[in-house]
Amino acid sequence: MAETSILSTLGAVIRRDLLLALRRKSDVLTTLFFFVIVVSLFPLGIGPEMAMLRQIAPGVLWVAALLATMLSLPRLFAADHADGTLEQMALSAVPLGVLVTGKIVAHWLLSGLPLALLAPVLGLQFDLPADALGVMVLALLIGTPVLSLIGAVGAGLTLGVRGGGVLVSLLVLPLYVPVLIFGAGAVESHIGGLGATAHLSLLAAFLALAAFFGPWATTVALRIALE
Amino acid sequence: MLEASNLECVRGEKSLFRGVSFRLEAGTCLMVQGANGSGKTSLLRMLCGLSQPAAGEVRWNGAPIGKLAEDYRGELLYCGHAGAVKDELTALENARISATLAGAPVDEESARTALRQLGLKGREDLPARVLSAGQKRRVALTRLLLEKRKLWVLDEPLTALDRAAVTNLCGVIDAHLAGGGMVILTSHQELPLTGRVEHLRLD
Amino acid sequence: MNWNSASEFFAMGGHALYVWGSFGACAALMIIEPILARKRRSKALTELKREIAARKDYETET
């Protein structure tokens, strides 16, 4: 298979998933709304003291982003599995890994990216300074693709399994710990005056690692699920 | 040439079939018959490489299909119970996207021609949601015309099709066989095919 | 020898709750786990025996 045709197929898969999401907007909007509401609940539970809110903001936003991503994971392959598209993908002349990568990218564009773009608005609720908001967005932009990549493995493993939706969170959340630590840590250490570069580069290293292993492991998991 | 030797299928703890062997030459159609639950679908999925046989081997032109991987899948077209037709997409989008996913993208004109050939004229731009079951099945079957594959594996292709559509489909299959293609299919009714047809009973 | 009397041994220098809580839990779990594993095996065995007996009955009847 020529390189150009692999790339064009990758693009086609991404376009297809975006088109499907466009025709069924509610799925994407639910995830975003969930993110907003979870973040907004924290001040209600903790109290409106600004100093405290500023301190917990990075952690709260990141945990909410983790949970929102979780919420969207069961849908990643479920529809394609139910209507037989996944079988067609597994039998395609294009390697399944390429198609899966396309789906993961589309998942990020529909969950991680909007979350990252929405985060500054929510950060304002927590009185985060503007430069910290910038670091927050950057950290989310690097970190959320890792969430999609690791999440895809979990989604593949639990495909068609009883209670798969709950199970996927049990499998995937512990694996999200490093991203949570360094994502929230980037903002905290920026606020603390230590700079966020170290944290962000480690996040980027996770991204590289996840981008390398994630699609491959997802492919294996999907082939197992299809058997 | 597709060759199956001594295939065994185990579902759960039950052995559905064992010792299934056949050899399929170019220009031949293999009809797989058997009662419900006799493992017809399992056999077809095995022949595609979607599931592993508990014993035995499937070979394409002499090489095991597991080794050939994408090289085999590039010769293969599988049409299962689920048609892989998305309700949110139009018939035309469905046809083109399926072809792209299979690794054989087509332009809009040939997709429209294929849809018309299967009697979906005027419905190309309707979302699949509003199509009837038979029309959806025909959208799924446009892949036969669009992807140029040597081996067709069709699981109950006649489901939900009316008489005219069955005749139409048989014409498509006959043309494929005449061109040196191979077809493996399961069906509860006889297909009025003119090409060479062999039978395999699973019991 | 660290201990002058049994009561001193059990008191663990005031840390009895923590030390015996740890060792006790450890001992309890390490007794329960093998018992459960053995039970699982004997359950599998009895089910197997029942199944085989049922099959033999069926064969003799027919």
Next chain:
Amino acid sequence: MSNRLVNWFKFASPQTFYPLAGKLIPWFWALTAAFGLAGLYIGFFVAPTDAQQGEGYRIIFIHVPASWMSMFIYLVMAFWAALGLGFNTRLSGMMASALAPTGALMAFLSLWTGALWGKPMWGTWWVWDARLTSELILFFLYLGFIALQSAIDDPRRADKAGAVLALVGVVNIPIIYFSVKWWNTLHQGASVSLTKSPSMAQTMLWGMLLMALAFWMYSIAVSLTRVRAIILERERHAGWVEELGEIRS
């Protein structure tokens, strides 16, 4: 021909392994008892009282071996998983599922003893110490593995899915460990650590080593017992099972 060979290999493994495991189990129990008694003797009667921590430090004689075993068992589990995934051997998957509960038990013991040690030392049951936190996540990974396997009905699929999860986990564990450590130093958490007591006497090390050996032997013994149960459950339609002495009697 090659096919028949592969099949023979696949089917024979549990068949030959089942009686072998049965013969080995008592020996491993004996070793567990021997090492355990020796370790306990050193731990309680030879090792002196710690100047700083008093008698409470004796918890390390089970805390540390449990932590070691919990990590080691995950590695072994991932090894069997990889073997099963790569060579499609039936026994490997059974071994992995037999090991998981024991690994989870070890992780739980490590957490439990860590909490009981923390209370007298730090005045709190739980500290977000790097080791304890990583151990907690490891415990979650075990629970995830067990939950995934028990949610899938088809044992073959359960084995393979579990294998993928175990491998993903094993790649992640070092990353998780180092992130938690980094996070811990950044937040200036507890600096006291259970195993970093300044004067780790030679006798303490010996005690810990013996206890670790006892835990190791215990893990082998109990997982062999469990794998025998799993073999019986899975292979009940294989002919050899009916020929077993346990069945015929």
